[in-house]
Amino acid sequence: MKSDTSAQGDLRERGGMLSQPKAVWAVAFACVISFMGLGLVDPILPAIAEQLHASKSQVSLLFTSYNLVTGIAMLITGVVSSRLGVKWTLLTGMLLTVIFAALGGTADTVGGIVGFRAGWGLGNALFIATALSAIVGLSTSGTAKAIILYEAALGLGISVGPLLGGELGSISWRGPFFGVSGLMLIGFLFILFMLPKIPKPKKRGSIADPFKALSYPALLTLGIVALLYNFGFFTLMAYSPYVMHLDEHGLGYVFFGWGILLAVTSVVVAPKIQRRFSTVSSISVMLTLFAIDLGVMAVGTINNSPTTVIVAVIVAGIFLGINNTLITTAVMQAAPVERSTASAAYSFLRFLGGAISPWLAGKLSEWYAAETPFYFGAAMVLVGVIVLLFRRRHVASIVIDGH
Template identity: 70%
Template structure:
C-alpha cells in the first residue's frame, strides 16, 4: 500500500471518480471527519474555559500549543510504528488514545491539567493523521490528487460540523465538547476496526531518521517551512479570534461552522480548478497572500465584530484551497514514501502551530488586541516569499502535473 513513490503525480483529472472509492477509504475518511470535529468542537468553548477556570487567553491557547507540540514530535515515530504494527493498528492506537485523553480532559479541574492532557491527545492525533492520509492516498482509486481532495473534504466537513455540536454541548457545560470528542472518536474506532481490512505492513521498516532524511530534499523542506509559517496565521485565527468576537458558545459555533463550510467547499471544488489553470505553486502563493491580507484586515478592524466575523469565514476560502494544494505538493515533492513525507512535513508545520497559538495571546497581553493579527499576517507573507525564493525546487511538481 505504502510503496515508495518517485514523485510521479496524478492530476486531478486522472481516471476514476472522486466518490468511487473502496470501502476501506470511506472507513478512514469517516474517521477523519470525526477526528477533525475534535478541533472544531473545542473552539467555541475557549472563552468559557478561560472564564470558568480563571485563565488568560494565552493560557487557554496552550491547549493548542501542547496539542501541536506533541503532535509534531510524535510525527517522528509514526513511520516506525506503522511499519512494525501496520497502518490499521497504528490508526486504531491513535484513535484509542484520543478517546481516553479527551474524556480525561472533560474531567479536568484546572487549565494546566487540560494542557497536559491535550498533549496526550496530540500523541493520538499524530498516530492517526499521518497514517490516515497515507492510507487514503495508497488505497484510493482515481489518483493521488483526488484522494487528497477527499481527505481535505473530510477535514473541512469535520471542522465545519464540529463547532455546531461544540456550541450546543458547550452551552450546557464547557466539559461537554471534550466528552463529545471521546464518544465520536469511539464510534470512529469501531468503524475502522470493522470496515477497514487488514493492510499489509510496508516491506521496509521505518526508522527515526527517515523524516529528517526526507527533509534533505529541498522541495519538501520548502513546503514544510512554508506550512510552519502559515500555521502562525492559522492558529491565530483558531486560538485568538474567539476572544475578540465577543460571542457566546452558540455564536462562535455558527461562525466557525461558516468558516469550515467555506474550507470544505473550496478544498474540493475550487482547488482543482486553480491547480489546473495556474499550477500548484502560483495558486499557493496567491492564496497565502490573500490569507495574509485577510489577517491584516482583522488587525485593522479588530474592534468591529462584524468585520472580524466576515473575515474569519472568508479565511476558510483561502485556507481550504491552500490546504489541498500544499498537501498535494507534499505528496509529490520528494522521492520518499508518502507516509514519510507526511510525517516530515507535519513535524515541522505543527511546531508553528505550537508557538503561534500561544504567541497570539501573549502579543495581545504585551501590546494590544490588534498586534496578533498583524504579526500573523507578516509571518504568513514570509511564507509566500520563501516559496518565491525557492520556487526552482518546486518546479518539478507543476511540470509533472502538466505532463499528465
C-alpha cells in the first residue's frame, strides 16, 4: 500500500493545470504583469532614441541595466527569501518595481532611465526567482504543468505588454513606465491579500548556494545554453524595433503577435513535444530554427524589407515559446537543490546574456551594418546548440514527468 505522502503526490500529478488554488492564480496574475514590463518598452525604443537624442546602443542600455542587475541579484534571492519568506520576498520585489518603474517615467535623460531600470531589475529578480518556485510549490498539478502555467503567464505578459506599451507610448514614451507601475501595484494587492503565509525554509540560504548548484553539470549546461540563446532573444527584443520602420502602435501589434504565438506554443505545443521527443533533441531543433529565423531577419534588413523582418519576428514566438517551456522544465529537474536555488542559478547565467546582447547589438549596427546584429545573434544561438549537443550526456538523464 502506498504511503499517505506518495498518495498525495499522485493526486498532485493528476490535477489538471487549470485546477489550481487561488494563491497560484494570484501569483500567475502578478507574473503576467511582471513580464509585461519586459516588452512594454519595445514599442517606445525608437521614440526614446529620437526624443532624447540618443543612439541605439545608448537606448539599449535600458535592457542591459535591467538584465545585469536582475542576473546579479539572482544570487541573493535565496538569501532574502529564506529570511523574509516567499510572500514578503514577492511583495518586496513588486514594491521595488512599482517605485522604480514610476521613477523611470519621470526621467529626462537616457542615463536616468537606465539607472531606474536597474532598480526595476532588482525588484524583478526578487519577484521572478520566487514566483516560479511559489507556483510550483503551491500547484496541485505537478511540476511540469505548473511550469507550463508559469510560461503561459510569461507569454501572456510578453504579448500584452507591447500592445499596451504601443497604446500608452503613442501618447508619450513615459506612459508605459507609469502603466507598469500602476499594474504592478494591483498585482501587489493581489499577492498581499490572496497568498497565504508560506513557512520559511528550515535552512537559511547563502550566496554560495547558486554557485554550488552550478556545480551540477546538467544545470550548468542549461545555464550556458540559455546565456548564449539570449543573445538572439534580446537582439530580437532590443534591436528589431529599429529596422521594422513602424510607429508605436505598429510595433505594439507586431510584438503582440509574437507574444501570442509564444504563449500558445508554450502551453499547447511544448507539452506534446516533451512527451514525444527527448529534451536535448527538442531544444536543439527549436534553437536551430530560431537561429535560421534570425538569419531571415538579417536578409530582410539587407533587402530593406521591413515586412520580412516583421513576419520573422512574429514567427520567432513559436520557437521561443516551445524552447522556454522545455528548458525551464528541465532546469527544475537538473539538480538536487531547492527549486528556487536552481531557478536563481540558471537565471544568473541567462540574464548575463540578456545584459550584454542589447548593448552589443546596437554597437554592431553602428560599427558594421544594420543586419550584423541578427547574424551575430544567430551565430551565438547556434553555439548554444553545439554546447548542448557536446554536453548532451549531462542533460539526457533528466526525466520530465516520467518521460
